Amino acid sequence: MELTFWGVRGSFPVARPHARRFGGNTPCVQVTAEGNHVVIDAGTGIRRLGQRLLSQGCPRELTLLISHPHWDHIQGFPYFEPAYEPEIEISIFSILRDEDKLETLFSGQQHVAFFPTPLEQLPSKVRFLELEEGRPQDVAGFQILTHRLNHPGVSSGYRLERDGLVLAYVCDVAPSRDVLLADPRPGVSEEAFLQELFENQVRLAEGADLVIYDTFFTPAEYAERRHWGHSTLEDGLEICRLAGADHLFMFHHNPERRDEELAILYEEARRMGESQGLNVHVACEGQTWKLERGGLTACE
Numbered sequence: 001m002e003l004t005f006w007g008v009r010g011s012f013p014v015a016r017p018h019a020r021r022f023g024g025n026t027p028c029v030q031v032t033a034e035g036n037h038v039v040i041d042a043g044t045g046i047r048r049l050g051q052r053l054l055s056q057g058c059p060r061e062l063t064l065l066i067s068h069p070h071w072d073h074i075q076g077f078p079y080f081e082p083a084y085e086p087e088i089e090i091s092i093f094s095i096l097r098d099e100d101k102l103e104t105l106f107s108g109q110q111h112v113a114f115f116p117t118p119l120e121q122l123p124s125k126v127r128f129l130e131l132e133e134g135r136p137q138d139v140a141g142f143q144i145l146t147h148r149l150n151h152p153g154v155s156s157g158y159r160l161e162r163d164g165l166v167l168a169y170v171c172d173v174a175p176s177r178d179v180l181l182a183d184p185r186p187g188v189s190e191e192a193f194l195q196e197l198f199e200n201q202v203r204l205a206e207g208a209d210l211v212i213y214d215t216f217f218t219p220a221e222y223a224e225r226r227h228w229g230h231s232t233l234e235d236g237l238e239i240c241r242l243a244g245a246d247h248l249f250m251f252h253h254n255p256e257r258r259d260e261e262l263a264i265l266y267e268e269a270r271r272m273g274e275s276q277g278l279n280v281h282v283a284c285e286g287q288t289w290k291l292e293r294g295g296l297t298a299c300e
């Protein structure tokens with residue numbers, strides 16, 4: 001299994017020099033395994049992925065998993081060039097939601113007032129599918145599981161399994177100990193739902209080889225912005241410890257975080273991870289990693 005980070009920045013894309021090393025595009029991760037591949041989230045990073053796919057002979061069928069419809073996770077889609085190729089079919093998956101269907105939201109993003117080509121007029125065949133929470137399904141050669149997370153609205157993380165290897169994408173997510181930010185579940189108390197959302201993170205990451213986690217905040221920043229819907233490295237370490245995961249990737253970097261700062265946070269994080277037997281890495285735009293039974297290696 002291989003993964004490539006095409007966008008690692010949270011909230012909004014950054015084109016300033018301070019983000020040159022780790023990258024300024026918003027979330028997009030490509031996961032491949034023997035010709036099969038899925039793309040997680042359609043932030044601005046998906047633009048370069050689309051160009052790369054077309055230059056290499058794009059597969060006719062593409063699969064996107066969307067964590068939630070906040071702009072930074074969908075704003076790259078109108079600029080995804082394979083969507084303009086008539087022979088390509090794009091399946092866009094998200095968690096089952098009662099209202100505000102993802103198709104309607106994507107269509108709104110491409111309303112002619114905002115963008116010249118409406119979703120419905122894209123030359124490719126685009127279809128929207130929903131995944132039932134907690135029920136693993138076979139999608140594009142991977143077994144995929146989704147669970148809701150504590151983040152404003154309806155947001156979900158993903159667990160991808162193939163040939164005994166497990167990758168978990170737990171982003172965007174706030175700690176599930178303070179404030180309930182997710183849309184409530186009817187008939188379930190706030191306290192009980194928060195507990196469920198906390199356990200969902202562990203379910204997604206259970207025994208995972210690799211966890212991509214929302215480490216947007218430092219603990220001091222989190223204390224000031226608990227309602228924003230993001231976590232800290234410390235939360236990621238806790239989830240990985242409870243889940244028995246092997247590798248943690250710091251991800252969804254704060255757009256104001258300078259490269260030098262992020263490098264220092266990463267060094268600290270690596271040491272903290274070592275003390276609990278966890279390998280910590282920092283997601284860097286353009287980097288590809290190979291995950292095998294024997295371990296994880298950086299390709300470029």
Ligand SMILES: [Zn+2]
Pocket residue numbers: 010011070072073172252
């Ligand atoms: Zn985000």
Ligand SMILES: [Zn+2]
Pocket residue numbers: 068070151172229
């Ligand atoms: Zn979000």
